[in-house]
Every structure is written in structure tokens, then in C-alpha cells.
Amino acid sequence: MAGQEGQEGQAILAAAQAHFEKGEYAEAEALYSAYILQCACAASVGGAAPGSKCSPEGLATAYNNRGQIKYFRVDFYEAMDDYTSAIEVRPGFEVPYYNRGLILYRLGYFDEALEDFKKVLDLNPGFQDATLSLKQTILDKEEKQRRNIENNF
Structure with a gap:
């Protein structure tokens, strides 16, 4: 059965x-x-x-x-x-971390997206899309922080 x-x-x-x-x-x-x-x-x-x-x-x-x-x-x-x-x-399945990270990134939750992309790369260091997404998330987070600083002055 x-x-x-x-x-x-x-x-x-x-x-x-x-x-x-x-x-x-x-x-x-x-x-x-x-x-x-x-x-x-x-x-x-x-x-x-x-x-x-x-x-x-x-x-x-x-x-x-x-x-x-x-x-x-x-x-x-x-x-x-x-x-x-x-x-x-x-x-240990890296793909859902990557997919969730993409959504978090699109929604502007950069810190959470960074965590997911880092986890992907811990599990699979050769995951190229995660490497690119991690780099882009870092850049966009820095840009957002820069804009926030400029807007406060």
C-alpha cells in the first residue's frame, strides 16, 4: 500500500x-x-x-x-x-532562498534580501545569479541610504 x-x-x-x-x-x-x-x-x-x-x-x-x-x-x-x-x-535547498530574496529585493527589504542571498552562497558558492543579486542589493541599499541622508538635509 x-x-x-x-x-x-x-x-x-x-x-x-x-x-x-x-x-x-x-x-x-x-x-x-x-x-x-x-x-x-x-x-x-x-x-x-x-x-x-x-x-x-x-x-x-x-x-x-x-x-x-x-x-x-x-x-x-x-x-x-x-x-x-x-x-x-x-x-539545504538554495533555490527557495534565492527566490524569496528576489521578492524581498523587489519590495525594498534589502537587509532581508541580503540574508537570503548570502545563505544561497553559503549553500552553493557557484550560484552566479545569487552573486549578482547580492552585489546589486548592496548597491541599491547604499543608494537608498545615500538618498535618505540627502533628503534629511
């Missing part, structure tokens, strides 16, 4: 990923949500044991990718919630 349930979960996740890659975001989001719900139900029944429906990698990917769909819709706070959930499930 557990093996069959595990295959079901993997099939849902694979279908969600296929829709995501085709840009069929409504379908992908529904499937990612179903997978996340299935994982939550499995956890409440007794935890995600080996051979259960959900792996930490699969669940973190589902949260991260659902967050991406919400990001594309400009639902930034909901997307950040999903990225944070992905991080909670799998703290």
Missing part, C-alpha cells in the same frame, strides 16, 4: 512539473497543491516514513515551484510563504 501511495505522489509531482515546464501554470499549481495536501495528510497520519508519499526533496520542490507560479502572478507574499515552507522542509 505505501509503495502504491508513493507512486501516486510521484505521479502527481511529475505531472505538476510537466505542466510547469510547459507554462501551464493553473494546472501545475493545482497539482502542486494536491501533492502538498497529500503530504500534509500523510504527515498527520504518522509522518512521512520511508516509502511514504512524500520525500523532503519532492515536497520542497512542490512548495518552491508553486511559489514561482504565485510570483509570476505577482502574489509576492503568498509566494514568499511557499518559499519559506520549502526552506522549512529542506533547509
Whole structure:
């Protein structure tokens, strides 16, 4: 039974990923949500044991990718919630830190964005987009501070 349930979960996740890659975001989001719900139900029944429906990698990917769909819709706070959930499930997964950092940057929360980009680079020093984003965030934070000083005089 557990093996069959595990295959079901993997099939849902694979279908969600296929829709995501085709840009069929409504379908992908529904499937990612179903997978996340299935994982939550499995956890409440007794935890995600080996051979259960959900792996930490699969669940973190589902949260991260659902967050991406919400990001594309400009639902930034909901997307950040999903990225944070992905991080909670799998703290060593650098992608949701990067994605959350991008939103924090866009919203002007430079200190928080810096922390996320630094964490990405702690986990994966070769993550070039995170290196560039970290540098840009530092520059923009300094510019904002300079403007604030000028405006106070």
C-alpha cells in the first residue's frame, strides 16, 4: 500500500512539473497543491516514513515551484510563504532562498534580501545569479541610504 501511495505522489509531482515546464501554470499549481495536501495528510497520519508519499526533496520542490507560479502572478507574499515552507522542509535547498530574496529585493527589504542571498552562497558558492543579486542589493541599499541622508538635509 505505501509503495502504491508513493507512486501516486510521484505521479502527481511529475505531472505538476510537466505542466510547469510547459507554462501551464493553473494546472501545475493545482497539482502542486494536491501533492502538498497529500503530504500534509500523510504527515498527520504518522509522518512521512520511508516509502511514504512524500520525500523532503519532492515536497520542497512542490512548495518552491508553486511559489514561482504565485510570483509570476505577482502574489509576492503568498509566494514568499511557499518559499519559506520549502526552506522549512529542506533547509539545504538554495533555490527557495534565492527566490524569496528576489521578492524581498523587489519590495525594498534589502537587509532581508541580503540574508537570503548570502545563505544561497553559503549553500552553493557557484550560484552566479545569487552573486549578482547580492552585489546589486548592496548597491541599491547604499543608494537608498545615500538618498535618505540627502533628503534629511
